[in-house]
Amino acid sequence: xxxxxxxxxxxxxxxxxxxxxxxxxxxxxxxxxxxxxxxxxxxxxxxxxxxxxxxxxxxxxxxxxxxxxxxxxxxxxxxxxxxxxxxxxxxxxxxxxxxxxxxxxxxxxxxxx
Amino acid sequence: xxxxxxxxxxxxxxxxxxxxxxxxxxxxxxxxxxxxxxxxxxxxxxxxxxxxxxxxxxxxxxxxxxxxxxxxxxxxxxxxxxxxxxxxxxxxxxxxxxxxxxxxxxxxxxxxx
Numbered sequence: 001x002x003x004x005x006x007x008x009x010x011x012x013x014x015x016x017x018x019x020x021x022x023x024x025x026x027x028x029x030x031x032x033x034x035x036x037x038x039x040x041x042x043x044x045x046x047x048x049x050x051x052x053x054x055x056x057x058x059x060x061x062x063x064x065x066x067x068x069x070x071x072x073x074x075x076x077x078x079x080x081x082x083x084x085x086x087x088x089x090x091x092x093x094x095x096x097x098x099x100x101x102x103x104x105x106x107x108x109x110x111x112x113x
Numbered sequence: 114x115x116x117x118x119x120x121x122x123x124x125x126x127x128x129x130x131x132x133x134x135x136x137x138x139x140x141x142x143x144x145x146x147x148x149x150x151x152x153x154x155x156x157x158x159x160x161x162x163x164x165x166x167x168x169x170x171x172x173x174x175x176x177x178x179x180x181x182x183x184x185x186x187x188x189x190x191x192x193x194x195x196x197x198x199x200x201x202x203x204x205x206x207x208x209x210x211x212x213x214x215x216x217x218x219x220x221x222x223x224x225x226x
């Protein structure tokens with residue numbers, strides 16, 4: 001069955017450093033992959049989308065890579081700030097626009113001042 | 114804020130009862146998806162509604178049902194509640210079936226005792 005794995009342990013980094021989060025998947029060929037941010041008690045907020053034929057996407061301090069051979073996506077936050085502390089979710093989607101996103105369990109990032 | 118609202122914010126029910134959760138989409142969005150998020154897990158896709166018709170469903174039993182109204186607001190109904198139904202229920206709207214970005218509401222926290 002389809003499986004998505006994100007760093008299960010929380011990631012603690014110092015302010016100003018680059019945070020790198022990993023998303024690995026098996027038994028799936030996604031048409032695209034999305035990253036969301038979720039704060040406690042809130043719904044996920046869309047950050048970035050990358051398609052199967054794209055290698056890298058950037059938005060301000062965020063960068064996402066997508067390697068369909070390794071079946072892996074990396075999510076980077078450069079010059080991290082305490083306000084970046086949250087849970088980050090990766091989500092895969094197949095073709096067909098069914099709206100069905102398959103989410104990983106999320107990685108909690110803590111940025112210390 | 115995404116413009117997607119959900120009600121109620123919290124709800125406590127007992128096993129065997131029925132519950133109705135409501136979602137108001139972002140203005141102009143005609144597609145709504147519902148997700149269940151257990152504590153410490155990523156959201157799981159329940160189903161999607163497009164122009165008042167269900168057109169995608171995840172691995173949830175028939176006691177999970179929904180409706181979408183002409184104004185594109187939506188309801189999630191769960192019958193015969195079980196303890197494992199305790200979770201955060203999220204709805205997400207999209208401008209259209211063909212759009213990939215989903216805008217999530219804050220969720221309804223359901224506790225089944």
